[in-house]
Amino acid sequence: GAVVSQHPSRVICKSGTSVKIECRSLDFQATTMFWYRQFPKQSLMLMATSNEGSKATYEQGVEKDKFLINHASLTLSTLTVTSAHPEDSSFYICSARNRLAGRKEEQFFGPGTRLTVL
């Protein structure tokens, strides 16, 4: 089956530092990956669409200079939270869609990365 991994699974950092989160599709190629954020007891909120070889598309209200997205290959997208602050503490989840999925529309989600900013 299609597997998406994220690294790290948990990260604790000091306020003001930057944190990079990786999202990998392990057994398929993904031209498009998505990044979500989930606060405690809330639903997932789409932050941005990561497109291989081009700039990411950010949802309204998401600062592109704060959440840097790079999708350098068909199997890897990274999200960098720059100058992190305590309010950025959240559960970050990526998803990917198999570029060869054809009519199949499902996305596969990673296990998530829990970021805690002190």
Add this chain to the structure above:
Amino acid sequence: DAKTTQPPSMDCAEGRAANLPCNHSTISGNEYVYWYRQIHSQGPQYIIHGLKNNETNEMASLIITEDRKSSTLILPHATLRDTAVYYCIVSPGKAAGNKLTFGGGTRVLVKP
């Protein structure tokens, strides 16, 4: 994307069928109905999706009404591991860049 309405929570008995309703009265003709679930502190898991016809796979069945304004996800024999938040999402798929907009979902608790 059309919005969906789901009950915030429901309990079901282990071994029994769980029927999860979803209303999507403003669904457009090109929008699919997707179901995902999220077990605590994990990423969402795809369950099933459909457009007009009822669908069945190894996990669940999806029943879509003829007018497509509502649907029901059926877990045929619920187990304790089915305890999760279940999200019903409508989206035109590729036409919307394959974006998924998550609502509040239904928190399902399977009890022994």
